[in-house]
Amino acid sequence: MKENYKVIIVDDHQLFADGMVRILADEDDFEVIGICNNSTELYHMLNNHKPDLIMLDIQMGGTNGLELCCDLKKTMPQIKVILISMFESINVVNEGKNSGANGYIPKTTDAALVKKSIREVMEGRDIFVKPINSETKVDLEGGSYAFLLSKREREIILYIKKGFTSKATAEELNISQFTVDTHRKNILKKLKLNSLKELISYAYENNL
Amino acid sequence: MKENYKVIIVDDHQLFADGMVRILADEDDFEVIGICNNSTELYHMLNNHKPDLIMLDIQMGGTNGLELCCDLKKTMPQIKVILISMFESINVVNEGKNSGANGYIPKTTDAALVKKSIREVMEGRDIFVKPINSETKVDLEGGSYAFLLSKREREIILYIKKGFTSKATAEELNISQFTVDTHRKNILKKLKLNSLKELISYAYENNL
DNA sequence: ATAACAATACCAAGTTTTAGGTATTTTTAT
DNA sequence: ATAAAAATACCTAAAACTTGGTATTGTTAT
Numbered sequence: 001m002k003e004n005y006k007v008i009i010v011d012d013h014q015l016f017a018d019g020m021v022r023i024l025a026d027e028d029d030f031e032v033i034g035i036c037n038n039s040t041e042l043y044h045m046l047n048n049h050k051p052d053l054i055m056l057d058i059q060m061g062g063t064n065g066l067e068l069c070c071d072l073k074k075t076m077p078q079i080k081v082i083l084i085s086m087f088e089s090i091n092v093v094n095e096g097k098n099s100g101a102n103g104y105i106p107k108t109t110d111a112a113l114v115k116k117s118i119r120e121v122m123e124g125r126d127i128f129v130k131p132i133n134s135e136t137k138v139d140l141e142g143g144s145y146a147f148l149l150s151k152r153e154r155e156i157i158l159y160i161k162k163g164f165t166s167k168a169t170a171e172e173l174n175i176s177q178f179t180v181d182t183h184r185k186n187i188l189k190k191l192k193l194n195s196l197k198e199l200i201s202y203a204y205e206n207n208l
Numbered sequence: 209m210k211e212n213y214k215v216i217i218v219d220d221h222q223l224f225a226d227g228m229v230r231i232l233a234d235e236d237d238f239e240v241i242g243i244c245n246n247s248t249e250l251y252h253m254l255n256n257h258k259p260d261l262i263m264l265d266i267q268m269g270g271t272n273g274l275e276l277c278c279d280l281k282k283t284m285p286q287i288k289v290i291l292i293s294m295f296e297s298i299n300v301v302n303e304g305k306n307s308g309a310n311g312y313i314p315k316t317t318d319a320a321l322v323k324k325s326i327r328e329v330m331e332g333r334d335i336f337v338k339p340i341n342s343e344t345k346v347d348l349e350g351g352s353y354a355f356l357l358s359k360r361e362r363e364i365i366l367y368i369k370k371g372f373t374s375k376a377t378a379e380e381l382n383i384s385q386f387t388v389d390t391h392r393k394n395i396l397k398k399l400k401l402n403s404l405k406e407l408i409s410y411a412y413e414n415n416l
Numbered sequence: 417a418t419a420a421c422a423a424t425a426c427c428a429a430g431t432t433t434t435a436g437g438t439a440t441t442t443t444t445a446t
Numbered sequence: 447a448t449a450a451a452a453a454t455a456c457c458t459a460a461a462a463c464t465t466g467g468t469a470t471t472g473t474t475a476t
Contacts, residue, residue, distance in 0.1 A: 013294060013315035013316055015227075015231075015317055016223075016224055018319035019223075019224060019226065019228055020223075020227055022233075022234075023223075026230075037316075107221035110223060110226055111227075114223060150421080151422085152422070160405060163403045179426095181425095181426095184464090193371075195432095195464080196464095200408040200409060201371065359452090360453060373431085383454070385455095387456095390456095392433085392434090393434080403434075403462090418476090420474085420476100422472080422474090423471085425471105427467085429465090430464080431462100431463075432461100433463080434459100435458100436460105437456100437458090442454085443453085444450080445449090445450080446447100446450100
C-alpha cells in the first residue's frame, strides 16, 4: 500500500525550497510537484495541479503566509497545509492554529522531523512542533494576543513601523489624530505592550 | 584533476542546513564534513577538522554571523567563508564585505547559483550576489551606514529595541541620561533616520 | 434584537522624544 | 605624539507619545 503524496512547496527562499525538495526526494512516498516563490505562483499552479499537501512558509516578502493559509483552507479545505517558519515564538504557533493549518514546523527542526510531520498530517493528525527556545515573549502567559487585532489596527501598525506619527497617519488615512491615538492605545492594550517601540519589535518578531 | 572541497555549514536552521547538505551532495567536488547550529559548535569542530570553506548564516539566534566571520578571518584566513542571509538589503552585502567574507548569497537564490558561487570562491574569486529586490532602503544612496556605528551605539540600539526609555537605559548602563540621548542622536544621524521608531524597523530589517 | 466589537472622535496631564546646540575626557589608529 | 573617533555630560523648546478617561455610530454574530 504505497502512498504517493503530491506536495507543493511555497517559499520565497529558493535555496531553502531547493533543499526541501531534496530532503523529500529521499523518500518514495512523497513527490514534490511544484515550487512557488509567492502566492501568485501558487494560485497559478493550483489551477492545473491538485496537491495533497502544501508546505507554506509564513514569512514571504510582501505575502502573509497566515492569510494565504486561511484563504486556501476556505476554498480548498481538503488540501493539507503545513506552515514553516523561521520564528520560534509560541505566538506564531498559535496564530498558525487559528489560520486553519494542519501543522507547524520551525526551520530549526531537522529533516527527519519534517518527514515524520508530513506523514502524521497526511494520516489525519495535526502536528504543531513546539518551539525549543521560546525565549521571546514567554511572559505572554502562553498565548498570542495578535489574533485580537482588528483590520484597522493592523493597518495602523504598518504606519507605526514606518515611523509615522499619529498626526501623519491621521492625514494619510483621512481620519482624526484622536482616532489614531485611540487605535494605538487599543493595540498596546490588546498585546499587553507598553510603548510603540515595544510594539515595533513585537511586530517584527511576530510577523505583523 | 578532481578537487574535493571540505565544507562546513553553519546555520541555526537545521532544516535549511539539511537541505544544503543534499544540494551539495549532488556534486562530487564538494564534501560536507560538518553541520553546526551555532558558533560554539563551529569552534569545537574546527579543533578537529580543517575545512576549505565555511557556509555561514548571518542570522543566528544569539550569534552575530558577521562578527563570527571577522573572528574566523583573523585566526584562520586561509579558510574561505561564504555568508548566507535571508536579507536582501544591499547594506547587508556591504557589511559582509567589511567582515572579510569571500562571498555573500541571499537565501532567495537557487541551488545552481550556490554551487557556482562555491566554485568561484574556491578558485580565488570573491562573489557577492546582488540582491534582486532591494526595495528596502534603496534611498540610502547605495551604501550601508551601519558600519559607522560604534560598539556603544549598537548596544544602545538593543535597549531601544526592547522599548527602554533613555532614562531607563541610562540607569541600566550607569551613565547619564544625557549621554544616552547623545548616543541616540548620533545613531539617527549616522543612519539618516528620523525617529527611534524608524530605527527599530531599520534594526530588524538590517539585522542590527 | 441585541450584545459585542470596530471604528470613530475628543480632552488633559504627565512623560518622552526630537533637534538645535556645546564641551570634556578617553580610546584608537597613524 | 597627535589627530580622529568614541564616550561622556549638559541645556532648552517644541513635538510626540502615554494614560486615564468618555462617547457616538456602524457592523457582526448569536
